[in-house]
Amino acid sequence: MNDQIFIPKPYPSKIDSGSFTWSSPSNIALVKYWGKTNVQIPKNPSISFTLNQCATTTKLSFSKQSLTDFSVEVFFEGELNQTFKPKIITFFQRVEKYLPFLKDYRFKIETTNSFPHSSGIASSASGMSALALCLMSVEQALGKHHSHAFFYKKAAFLARLGSGSACRSLYGGLVSWGAHPHLKNSSDLFGTPYQETEVHDVFKSYHDTILLVDKGEKQVSSTLGHNLMNGHPYAQYRFEQANDNISKLMSILKSGDTKAFINLVESEALTLHAMMMTSDPYFILMKPNTLKIINKIWQHRKETKSNLCFTLDAGANVHLLYPDVEHRDVHSFIETQLKQHCQNGQFIHDRVGKGPILLS
Ligand code: PMV
Numbered sequence: 315m316n317d318q319i320f321i322p323k324p325y326p327s328k329i330d331s332g333s334f335t336w337s338s339p340s341n342i343a344l345v346k347y348w349g350k351t352n353v354q355i356p357k358n359p360s361i362s363f364t365l366n367q368c369a370t371t372t373k374l375s376f377s378k379q380s381l382t383d384f385s386v387e388v389f390f391e392g393e394l395n396q397t398f399k400p401k402i403i404t405f406f407q408r409v410e411k412y413l414p415f416l417k418d419y420r421f422k423i424e425t426t427n428s429f430p431h432s433s434g435i436a437s438s439a440s441g442m443s444a445l446a447l448c449l450m451s452v453e454q455a456l457g458k459h460h461s462h463a464f465f466y467k468k469a470a471f472l473a474r475l476g477s478g479s480a481c482r483s484l485y486g487g488l489v490s491w492g493a494h495p496h497l498k499n500s501s502d503l504f505g506t507p508y509q510e511t512e513v514h515d516v517f518k519s520y521h522d523t524i525l526l527v528d529k530g531e532k533q534v535s536s537t538l539g540h541n542l543m544n545g546h547p548y549a550q551y552r553f554e555q556a557n558d559n560i561s562k563l564m565s566i567l568k569s570g571d572t573k574a575f576i577n578l579v580e581s582e583a584l585t586l587h588a589m590m591m592t593s594d595p596y597f598i599l600m601k602p603n604t605l606k607i608i609n610k611i612w613q614h615r616k617e618t619k620s621n622l623c624f625t626l627d628a629g630a631n632v633h634l635l636y637p638d639v640e641h642r643d644v645h646s647f648i649e650t651q652l653k654q655h656c657q658n659g660q661f662i663h664d665r666v667g668k669g670p671i672l673l674s
Contacts, residue, residue, distance in 0.1 A: 317503065320412045320468050327457030331377035331419075334451035338444035338670040340368040340435065341482045341489065342522055342625060342633050344579050345559045346586045348552070349543030353408060354478045355502050357543060358556035359492025361563060362482045363635075365522060366667025368429045370440035373674075374448035376419040385420040391427075401476075405442070408475040412468070413449055415456060423448075429662060435524060435631065438536065442476030443469070443483035447670055470504035477536070481505040486669035488513060488567070494560050514570030519638040519666060523645075525652060526660040527603045528630035534590065534597050539628050542593035552589060556582075572637060576615075576623040579635060583626040590628070601630040603655040608632070610651055620644070638665075 341362040349357035379385055384406045388398045402423065410416050423445065429435050446469045454460065460468065466484050474481035474491070481504050482489040488508035490497050499506050510518075534542075543549045559578055566574045590597045604626070611624055611634070622636045622644050634652075636644045645663070653659045 317412070317471070320471050322412070322414065322453065322458055325415065325453075325456035325458065327455070329455050331375075332452070332455055333373055333375035333674075334448045334455075335371065335373040335673040336444045336447040336451070336670055337369050337371040337673055338440050338447060338483050339365045339667050340370075340429075340437070340440040341365060341479065342627070342635075343479065343482075344582065344625065345556055345563055346582050347478060347491065348540065348586055348589055348628075349546075349549060350478060350540045354474050356478060356492045357549070358553040359490060359494040359497065359500060359560050360479075360482070360556070361488060361490045361508065361560060362479070363520060363522065363666050364483060364486050364489060364669055365664045367662060367664040368427075368435060368440065368524070369667075370425055370427050370437060370444045371673065372441070372444035372448055373424040374445065374452070375422040375424075376452060378418065379420040381420075382417060384417060387422050389422070389424040392424075402445075405445070405476045409449070409472050412472065413453060415452065419452075430526075430529075430660070435526075435662075438477035439480040439483045442480035443473040443670065446470075446473035446476065446480070447484075447672070451672070467504055470506075474504055478540075484670060486667055487518065488666075490560070494557060496561055496564055508567075512564065513567050516570045516572060516637050517567055517575075517666075521634075521636050521638060521641050521644070521663070521665045523634040523636075523648060524662045524664060525607060525632040525634065525648075525656050526658075526662070527607070527632060527656060528601050529657050529660075532629060533599055534628060536628065539590070542595075543589065546589065546593050548589065548592060552585065555585070572621040576621065579625050580623050583624065586628065587626060599629055600626070604630045604632055606655050607652055610655075614647060614651070618643075620647075622647070 341364050343360050343362040345361045347356045347360035388395050450469045470481040470484040482491050485507040489505045491505040494500050625633045
């Protein structure tokens with residue numbers, strides 16, 4: 315499939331002004347995306363759980379303008395924010411071909427996150443997916459009545475051009491991104507909802523508690539990080555492994571084998587970090603407390619029958635994944651054993667969510 319289907323015919327309606335508000339969640343990858351080609355094409359497929367609590371709410375207001383360039387103001391948590399603007403302008407430039415109304419309006423973006431500012435939680439997935447949905451609502455107001463499926467497919471396609479992993483935030487449950495022979499309707503261009511009938515009940519209500527180990531600025535920007543995979547000595551093997559892991563994860567998701575899930579998910583997390591430790595330049599993004607937490611999880615699993623496991627993003631925070639039936643035990647383990655390794659004792663209880671919502 316190519317991008318032509320996302321280029322609209324002239325819009326049938328005219329509209330002077332309006333606003334839309336969407337809330338869109340973050341997601342956590344089980345099989346990780348690390349490495350891309352231009353523009354935002356992944357080097358390997360990935361699969362994630364959509365989260366519920368960690369979300370961005372974005373209000374996009376628009377009014378007709380006579381200028382011939384992009385006009386956009388960004389307000390973050392109620393304050394005018396100049397640092398996000400260049401990223402939004404780059405995004406507008408990338409998607410203008412698919413949303414030819416972007417220079418016709420003056421835009422105001424008001425955005426807030428449900429999770430604490432500078433918590434080290436990536437907000438680009440929730441932020442870019444929320445913005446893509448707002449823009450799709452504007453396109454709809456201009457008279458484009460897309461089917462429900464196409465509306466979300468195009469939103470995912472646009473979100474990808476803002477931030478790769480954002481294209482996995484448009485649907486609830488499990489979402490894949492990247493072409494894979496066993497994944498139905500999979501594409502490098504947009505995220506695709508994972509077939510619910512292929513998922514065992516245990517994985518439909520999984521929890522994710524995010525332990526905030528290091529709330530500082532990201533040490534490696536996402537763009538720099540992905541670029542490290544160009545010319546990386548282990549890159550080719552890693553991309554093959556990710557493809558194999560997708561196939562393995564598919565059968566694990568179907569059978570409900572939580573032990574095999576633990577092995578695969580933890581190995582994916584450590585492989586992502588191994589790629590960073592073996593690139594040029596090299597980075598260690600884990601902190602001493604990340605390792606303390608991982609060791610405590612392993613010890614805990616040895617002592618109990620727990621199915622608690624961890625995954626990591628490109629940072630020091632630890633995502634704890636566990637089945638719903640174990641949530642009480644895990645919560646008390648966090649309180650008594652893990653909380654002490656978090657910055658200011660902070661963590662966020664989250665779980666698999668249902669996807670974005672149109673608020674107004
Ligand atoms: O979407 P980006 O460019 O911020 O990359 C995200 C990469 C990881 O979070 C490390 C892995 C993933 O698949 O989400």
